[in-house]
Amino acid sequence: MSFRAITGNRLRDGAVVFYNDEAGWVERLTGASLYEDKATAETKLASAKAEAEKERLAVDIYLFEVLVEDGKRVPVTIRERIRSLGPTVRTDLGKQAAA
Amino acid sequence: MTATAFRADPGIPGPGTFGSEPDDHAGIYRYDDLDRRFVAERVEQFSKQVTRRLAGELTEDEFKPLRLMNGLYLQLHAYMLRIAVPYGVLTTTQFRKLSEIGRKYDKGYGHFTTRQNLQFNWIKLEDTPAILGELAEVDMHALQTSGNCVRNVTTDQFVGASADEIVDGRVYAEILRQWTIAHPEFTYLPRKFKIAIMGSDSDRAAIRTHDVGVIAKRNEAGETGFTFYVGGGLGRSPFVGKLVREWVPEQDFAAYLEAILRVYNQYGRRDNIYKARIKILVHQLGIDKFKAEVEEEFARLPRPKFTLAPEIVEGIRARFASPGLERLPAESAEFERSKAENVEFARWSTVNLAAHKAPGYAIVSVSLKPAGGIPGDITSEQMDTLADLADRYSFGEIRVTHAQNLVLAHVRKDDLFDLWRQLDAIGLATANIGLIGDIIACPGLDYCALANARSIPLAQAISARFADPARQQAIGELGIKISGCINACGHHHVGHIGILGVDKRGEERYQITIGGDATLTTAIGDIIGPAVTEEAAVDAIDTMVEIYLANRTEGERFLDTIRRIGHGPFKESIYAAD
Numbered sequence: 001m002s003f004r005a006i007t008g009n010r011l012r013d014g015a016v017v018f019y020n021d022e023a024g025w026v027e028r029l030t031g032a033s034l035y036e037d038k039a040t041a042e043t044k045l046a047s048a049k050a051e052a053e054k055e056r057l058a059v060d061i062y063l064f065e066v067l068v069e070d071g072k073r074v075p076v077t078i079r080e081r082i083r084s085l086g087p088t089v090r091t092d093l094g095k096q097a098a099a
Numbered sequence: 100m101t102a103t104a105f106r107a108d109p110g111i112p113g114p115g116t117f118g119s120e121p122d123d124h125a126g127i128y129r130y131d132d133l134d135r136r137f138v139a140e141r142v143e144q145f146s147k148q149v150t151r152r153l154a155g156e157l158t159e160d161e162f163k164p165l166r167l168m169n170g171l172y173l174q175l176h177a178y179m180l181r182i183a184v185p186y187g188v189l190t191t192t193q194f195r196k197l198s199e200i201g202r203k204y205d206k207g208y209g210h211f212t213t214r215q216n217l218q219f220n221w222i223k224l225e226d227t228p229a230i231l232g233e234l235a236e237v238d239m240h241a242l243q244t245s246g247n248c249v250r251n252v253t254t255d256q257f258v259g260a261s262a263d264e265i266v267d268g269r270v271y272a273e274i275l276r277q278w279t280i281a282h283p284e285f286t287y288l289p290r291k292f293k294i295a296i297m298g299s300d301s302d303r304a305a306i307r308t309h310d311v312g313v314i315a316k317r318n319e320a321g322e323t324g325f326t327f328y329v330g331g332g333l334g335r336s337p338f339v340g341k342l343v344r345e346w347v348p349e350q351d352f353a354a355y356l357e358a359i360l361r362v363y364n365q366y367g368r369r370d371n372i373y374k375a376r377i378k379i380l381v382h383q384l385g386i387d388k389f390k391a392e393v394e395e396e397f398a399r400l401p402r403p404k405f406t407l408a409p410e411i412v413e414g415i416r417a418r419f420a421s422p423g424l425e426r427l428p429a430e431s432a433e434f435e436r437s438k439a440e441n442v443e444f445a446r447w448s449t450v451n452l453a454a455h456k457a458p459g460y461a462i463v464s465v466s467l468k469p470a471g472g473i474p475g476d477i478t479s480e481q482m483d484t485l486a487d488l489a490d491r492y493s494f495g496e497i498r499v500t501h502a503q504n505l506v507l508a509h510v511r512k513d514d515l516f517d518l519w520r521q522l523d524a525i526g527l528a529t530a531n532i533g534l535i536g537d538i539i540a541c542p543g544l545d546y547c548a549l550a551n552a553r554s555i556p557l558a559q560a561i562s563a564r565f566a567d568p569a570r571q572q573a574i575g576e577l578g579i580k581i582s583g584c585i586n587a588c589g590h591h592h593v594g595h596i597g598i599l600g601v602d603k604r605g606e607e608r609y610q611i612t613i614g615g616d617a618t619l620t621t622a623i624g625d626i627i628g629p630a631v632t633e634e635a636a637v638d639a640i641d642t643m644v645e646i647y648l649a650n651r652t653e654g655e656r657f658l659d660t661i662r663r664i665g666h667g668p669f670k671e672s673i674y675a676a677d
């Protein structure tokens with residue numbers, strides 16, 4: 001099943017972060033809020049952006065698509081898969097390293 | 100303000116500031132107090148800007164251009180800091196500082212780029228003021244590595260050392276650095292502006308792929324002058340640089356460049372980022388009209404202000420400490436014996452050494468392309484050891500090449516075997532300079548926010564396929580260049596085999612070109628067919644190599660065979676099954 005999630009980079013260190021409606025910006029895709037319909041996702045994106053700019057938390061914020069298969073979240077694009085894990089050529093680095 | 104000896108601001112003293120104190124490092128331009136003050140001021144300014152951004156006094160839109168002007172990009176996983184290595188030359192003190200920054204603020208490694216710069220991939224915004232402060236301690240910075248300014252001038256990695264050198268391009272590259280670094284007219288150009296300079300007949304700096312490419316030469320009277328090419332560039336619309344003037348006398352070097360940049364500033368498009376580079380202006384105006392405009396502007400420039408006086412050139416030349424080369428016999432019995440005894444060393448010597456101008460010395464290229472490795476990456480540990488080796492064997496100096504390798508420029512032939520053994524111990528003795536394993540690859544989708552596809556895994560797969568050094572040597576000169584998007588940072592257009600990563604409905608695909616050439620016989624490669632998968636791209640290269648080997652005549656390089664038999668046989672065999 002396909003969802004949308006909100007991502008950005010944390011302002012102070014550039015780390016990839018995901019938006020959670022309750023917890024705010026989290027480091028793991030597993031913690032991101034998923035939105036089924038486009039309109040809700042767009043509304044959430046607008047408020048997340050406004051909040052992030054005000055609180056100086058994250059930059060370059062946008063929506064991306066996530067598939068949930070057997071309970072596992074997999075971004076649709078290779079770009080977002082790499083962002084959520086780390087460089088494929090250095091699996092000792094990035095989020096995948098601590099996974 | 101500017102802070103150097105030859106500059107656009109006439110208020111700053113020039114050659115009088117030069118000194119000639121001895122230095123431990125060869126070939127390195129020694130900053131004076133003005134240079135240092137300028138860099139220190141920029142660090143201070145940027146520190147305040149970072150503080151204001153983190154405190155919310157600057158918005159992201161306000162801050163982004165400021166961080167870019169200081170070499171700080173936001174990439175996929177973190178900020179990336181691009182550190183300038185002016186004309187690719189570093190002291191070991193600077194090299195050790197880069198290693199230390201890698202260890203302290205990044206993840207223990209750095210990446211050398213096709214612009215002779217170093218990039219760190221995991222930088223925190225909050226650390227950048229401290230990093231820039233540490234860089235300034237060793238006369239380094241990230242200026243001119245981003246933004247619509249004149250970028251870090253690149254040159255021949257063998258400058259000041261090679262047997263075929265006619266003019267020392269470093270001196271003029273440094274003059275350009277000083278002339279352009281804070282030039283008020285050159286800070287907001289329509290687009291970025293890249294200059295390369297070469298001082299010998301062999302083009303090791305890809306002159307005609309730059310916005311301005313300069314060849315320094317001498318006339319019959321022994322005077323120095325310059326040939327200017329303008330409007331070269333890769334990216335979305337590749338163009339080969341066109342000749343604008345065969346001979347510009349030394350004294351008019353800066354004036355002529357100023358005239359070119361003024362014409363560009365006046366007519367270059369600012370409404371469309373894809374049409375803003377000077378190559379598009381030259382193309383649209385036509386070279387004759389462009390030349391006429393430049394000549395008119397050149398004639399109009401007030402000469403006293405723009406004249407490059409011989410004392411200034413000499414003053415700058417004097418600030419490049421010269422290595423204390425010994426008088427040595429041309430041949431080294433020690434070197435010859437070691438080659439006879441060790442086949443690996445002999446191969447490395449054939450492939451990775453270049454002729455030095457001084458008898459008894461050689462130029463050593465250190466490959467950063469181990470089979471299956473990441474092109475251009477080096478760990479902090481390797482950097483530390485390499486710095487020790489450069490201190491011991493090459494006058495404390497290290498160069499960065501546009502092919503993402505390093506160079507120790509002045510090594511005694513007697514010392515080559517010892518050096519090779521120690522390089523081998525840290526995994527830096529790969530014998531593949533200029534061969535199929537010496538692949539140029541941009542960071543691609545593993546790191547870069549603009550990428551369409553990954554570059555590095557394909558480079559790794561190709562270099563692993565051709566890992567056998569004997570096979571590589573048998574194939575001979577063959578340059579593969581890979582870019583992860585049309586911005587062409589991996590120079591794929593001018594690869595003998597070029598590969599461009601594309602996104603085909605969410606899948607990574609690779610478009611192959613052949614026949615590109617980055618030397619003075621510059622050619623843009625020809626696309627051989629539809630984009631293929633990574634695996635198919637590796638197989639296609641294997642097939643092309645086999646066709647070349649089957650068709651080559653005595654002494655023919657891959658590029659020569661392609662030029663003689665045409666692209667047809669290569670295309671047909673790869674797409675035959677379709």
Ligand code: SF4
Pocket residue numbers: 541542543544547548549550551582583584585586587588589
């Ligand atoms: S060519 Fe494209 S993918 Fe590669 S580094 Fe440049 S912008 Fe990034």
